[in-house]
Amino acid sequence: MSPVAGTHYLAGPVIAFTVIAGLALFLRWAFRSDPRRRPPADDGLLTRVATMTGRDSALALRAVLSDAGIRSTVRFPGPHRAEVLVFPEDAPRARALAAGFPST
Structure with missing residues (x-):
């Protein structure tokens, strides 16, 4: 071989x-x-209705939404920033309530 x-x-x-x-x-x-190529932050099934500068004001808005029968949650993406999120079917009512709410 x-x-x-x-x-x-x-x-x-x-x-x-x-x-x-x-x-x-x-x-x-x-x-x-x-x-x-990264996608933007995903809110999942929720819709952002307000961005607040303070934690307390976001929690107060959440309480107002809860009193109106709207389920919501608060996300804290950074310091001095809070986002209030609701389900899409409640978004128009939630935005109307948030429009008259102070953001600070």
């Missing part, structure tokens, strides 16, 4: 490794994290 004839058993694993490495590089390129 010559040395060249004995190396044919390496061809299969070398080809398989090359295909897997190429696929890995392609997937890494295709699914890389790009800040420009």
Whole structure:
């Protein structure tokens, strides 16, 4: 047996490794994290009706909404910022109540 004839058993694993490495590089390129492609913050099923500057005012608005029979929640995305969220079917009424509410 010559040395060249004995190396044919390496061809299969070398080809398989090359295909897997190429696929890995392609997937890494295709699914890389790009800040420009990130979706905006997801509110899920809720709709933002007001952005407040204080925690107390957001909680007070939530109490007013609760008295009106509107379910709501408050999210605090950053310091000195609170967002009041409601379900979409309640959004028009909630916005009307929030329009006359002080934001600070």
